[in-house]
Amino acid sequence: VTLRATNTGGVPASPCMCITISASAACSRLIAASEPLPPIDVVAVGGNPIQNGIVEVAIRGAEGEPIQVQLTNMNGEVIQVQRRERAQTEERFRFDVSRQPGGTLLLRAVSNNRARAIRLLKVD
Numbered sequence: 001v002t003l004r005a006t007n008t009g010g011v012p013a014s015p016c017m018c019i020t021i022s023a024s025a026a027c028s029r030l031i032a033a034s035e036p037l038p039p040i041d042v043v044a045v046g047g048n049p050i051q052n053g054i055v056e057v058a059i060r061g062a063e064g065e066p067i068q069v070q071l072t073n074m075n076g077e078v079i080q081v082q083r084r085e086r087a088q089t090e091e092r093f094r095f096d097v098s099r100q101p102g103g104t105l106l107l108r109a110v111s112n113n114r115a116r117a118i119r120l121l122k123v124d
Helices: none
Strands: 002-006 014-018 041-044 054-060 067-073 078-084 090-096 103-111 114-122
Touching: 041 103, 041 114, 054 067, 054 103, 067 090, 078 090
Parallel strands: none
Antiparallel strands: 002 014, 041 054, 054 090, 067 078, 067 103, 103 114
């Protein structure tokens, strides 16, 4: 944004605001800085409660971004972390929790400035 004074033919100078917006061909739309990003979608594919000791989740909404999925118990102890450097439209993550005791687990997906967590129940 530039602010400058102009003078045309004896008319006193008045402020004029000039705004230049440019976009590259790689951009498909202009996003205002205050526009919130859509949330990450996390779905327990195998169901909840967890069946047969395997947690499988599908992550959507992070296409093209790095994504990290972390599974912890309710004490905050990390069970496993998985990541993808560049997420596809849907990414699936699988965790073996057969050696974990029954109870609540927390699965958290993080991508850029967004995060989503879901609780999972493991029954023995």
